[in-house]
Structure formats: C-alpha cells, structure tokens
Amino acid sequence: MALRLVCKDPESPNNGSPTLYFDDQVGTYLFQSWKVADPARLAGIEVPDHETVIEFPSRLLPLFPQVDRGEPECKCRVTGLPPVR
Secondary structure: EEEEEEEOOOOOOOOOOEEEEEOOOOEEEEEOEEEEOOHHHHHOOOOOOOOEEEOHHHHHHHOOOEOOOOEEEOOOOOOOOOOOO
C-alpha cells in the first residue's frame, strides 16, 4: 500500500487527526478520525462488523480533494502538498 498524506486538520490540537490519505495503488482514500462509539448516536445506523463509523468536523470539507475528469486534485493548502495524482 502506498499511502500519501493529503490533508490534516489545521485546527487539531495535537496535529494528529482528522487526517486524509490517498492510496495510489488502490485509488481510494483512507480517513483517520474519531470513532463514534456512543450507542445512542449509532442507534439509527446499521453498521456491519467489518465497518465502523467515524466523524469529522464540517470545517474540513473544503480541504477534501475535488475530482475533475477522474483525477483527484488536492485543494488543501494546509500541508503545501502538490495535487494527488
């Protein structure tokens, strides 16, 4: 797996997560964030055993790569990384 850092939450107090990665071998994104474990919040969601639910602050949506013509392009200027291709 060749993971490439795309964006980190600029407001993270410990510079940890949420963090978005791109796997350039598979062509998918991996998101490191806070696991939702509160049964009351998960009551209306059916989550298979092989999955989990994570959450992230809405302030991160503008940092997500935009897909144009099939190529993910990083709009994140937080890390100064070039576009993910």
